[in-house]
Amino acid sequence: MKVALISHPDKIHQKPDFPPIGIAYLGAIAHKNGFETLLIDGGQTAVPDIIEELKRFSPDFIGVTCWTINRETVWELCAKIKLVAPDTFLALGGSHASLFPQHVFAKTHAAAVAVGEGEETFRELLEALAGNGDLKKVNGLVLRNADGSVFFTEKRQRIQDLDSIPFPYYEGFKGFDLNNYLGFPSLPRPTAPIISSRGCVFDCSYCSSVSFWGNCWRGRSAENILAEIEWLVKEMGARSIYFFDDNFTVKKERVIEVCEGIKRLGLDIKWACCSHVRLASPELLQKMHECGCVGIDYGVESGSNKILHQINKKQTRADIEKAFDAAHAAGINPRAYLMVGNTGETCETIDETIDLIGRINPKSSIGAQIVWLLPGTKDYQTAVANNYLTDEYWLNTGGVPYNLQEHSLKELSKLRERLMRGIAKKKGGLIPLLAFYMKKFYYRFPKLAVLRSYIPDIFK
Template sequence: MKTDVLLIHPLYGEETEQRIFQPGIEFPISLLYLSAYLEKEGITNDVLDLRMEHDPERALHDQIQTEKPPVVAITASTAAIENAAKVAAQIKAIDQEIVIAIGGWHASALPEETLKKYPQFDYLIHGEGEVALTNFMKCIGGGSSTAGCKGLALRVNGEVQINPREEFISNLDEIPFPARHKVPITKYHPKPGTRNYLRLPSTGILVGRGCPYRCLFCYKGVWETSIRFRSLENVLEELEMCIDQFGIRDFRFYDDTVTSPRWDLKRFCEAIINRKLDIGWNCWSRVNDVDEEKLRLMKKAGCYHIKFGIEFGTEKALRLARKGATLDQARSAVALAKKVGLECKGSFIFGIPGETLEDCHKTIDFALEVSPHFATFYAFDPIPGSPFYRRIAQREIDPKRDMLPRDIAQDLANEAYKTFYFRPVFILQRLKSLALHPKREGLMLLNGAVMVVTYLLRRVTKTSMPFRRQDSGEQWII
């Protein structure tokens, strides 16, 4: 059967490769949602995840030559946009007539800049992609003009035209489950040291779209701050489908809002318990969205790991970032997770606008004080589309005046990793866990140690990634 469109996930970018906690190869949930929706609308498609290929360049060349798709759609984060552009250039070198569309978080954040910088992209999809890409494909397939397609950016007479976004899909239950059958689904899993799975095979899942919170360092531009949830039965049906069809019993909830009061987590957990589903799962949570009763129920329903976005160790930085949480709430969340026997990880950031060196050292002290089981530490980078990014672009924030130098922020992150993970209390904690679960913990400890050593050696031999201006001199990218 002829393929109408080839969907591509490029390789990770340099920024991802420089992280201490390497993510492994995560399940490409957004791309597979697109694939499933296109199938529902009668548009044939195939998926090529270059991260899974031993020789990505050869795999791309062979698939383009074999399938000769009239359209290729590529998804990319900011960290992967350069690799996405290289993929597009390689495709154009094979067949100049293939239409290439770029989508994903970076494209949605910077549609005009992306089309101006990368001429190898013919079109750009911004916002929620299912309906926008489907309508674009119908225009291409029917020979109609694409000029009026919602959710599309294109070049018209040498200028970039950005059309209004497509309306959100109000009922998420209408979207088919991600097309897991299109990829080697059981081969996707994070690195053991990330603590993102308990047993293999494992997969990602979403209960909703959107995040109502307005942290200034975060970009909400694809699904924005309005929040939509799938029905409880629809989520449970997907879990059971993964068990029955793929033998998957381990799940990662990618949502920001699994523990939000707006979603009925209590009924979800009770349903897992009542149906006797033998699953394990992990999730993200805000520190002000949990209490002891909720955490106990989550653990009983199979949750084994929870990640808290703590971010800072001063009330000042929490206010600067409009985090909407307090240090006491972070203390309570971590303490309660430990009390009920739920493993937890905290994430921390160094160097947002307005933070001083002293503030950042207090963040390290706070991480040691609350002492989650694991922690990740990042130097602040302005994410395209985020409020901080826009303020820098509009010169409301002067990085030289208002921010710590990027290399200093990275040094603080390095210091935090060494201080946190080489504490006697942490080592003793891991040895106890190793005695209880020797196979799992041994693998995770070994992988974690390799990641830490590799990361620190890389930081010694490479300079920190600097801020780089785009050609216009007006935008900052990472």
């Protein structure tokens, strides 16, 4: 049986930061179980080109990742798949499909939706299809019945042994080369992604991680992580690693084991990760830096304690300042995620954020995202409860809505500009201001997003 998997098809095609590791994991499952497997990076491949690839490969099974932000392109792709391969088994997965399987069936001819964590569900689904098994006995699926109704199979339990998942099957992408991806700023290219854990111990109001992975944290063993790093360096040519975990430093002992293993194996790599400001002690950061860590991303979000409490961030300004001071002291470059438009946002809270950024002096900032109402988040649930929007919104054409319950989009845009201008002025000089306005141009014309690699960061 031939299997084709397509990641997050998008209308905008540009050089991405990293390969789509999600379908590479699924591809590894299919390949390990003897299925001929083709992987297509939908972020780099236009819909007509995807269709041509499918026609050449002639798969028996097609799987498509559906995120909220790309759902309309998924509907378009599925309509074209129906024209060229109407009898091929089509299944969708991903966060949006998991939350709204009925919408998938309303918008596409898909036969099944895989809900939540997909590796075991995917393996059993392929085995059932190959052996004419009963799909209703495969846990974690929503199936379309012949009469148009839907059938929910038993809920899939989360994978407890993440070491059992094979390493990503990057060979499934035609002409795969890590050098075709932008990687992470300040890390030497090529950079490979690793997901060493799933889930988060926090429950921020704007984040959908808990709804997808559950309010728990599961980690791979240090030995398994080190084996993947060694494979990526020796077989894939990686010179650096970015850990895509929500919080890489949840388990301090595991981080130390990974660090010591990198040194023991003589792996000459640089790496970066994400963390929470309360989960990285000065001692741990020093150990990380000694073993190749050069960057760490923190979800700062706001400089206002009121806002931080409102979004259930479980951190304060003091926590943030302490974490950034520790990173600087260890020789690690900290970056700051920022948000604009959480409930209670005002000019005063924006000014508090500007003041905080001046104090913590991050190496760079990852934008200043106006808050979205993403399905699966507490913010979204509140908006639905307030009759601000309904689940049926996602059946219509439209992007992910901003949280406009307190401010208009124009007002939020002004608040965002106030923040970015304030930060640029605080850093001083002409280059930061020029970089700010160039980035405004890039955000307005997203097809030029690739230019971001050449735009000086406003914090340098």
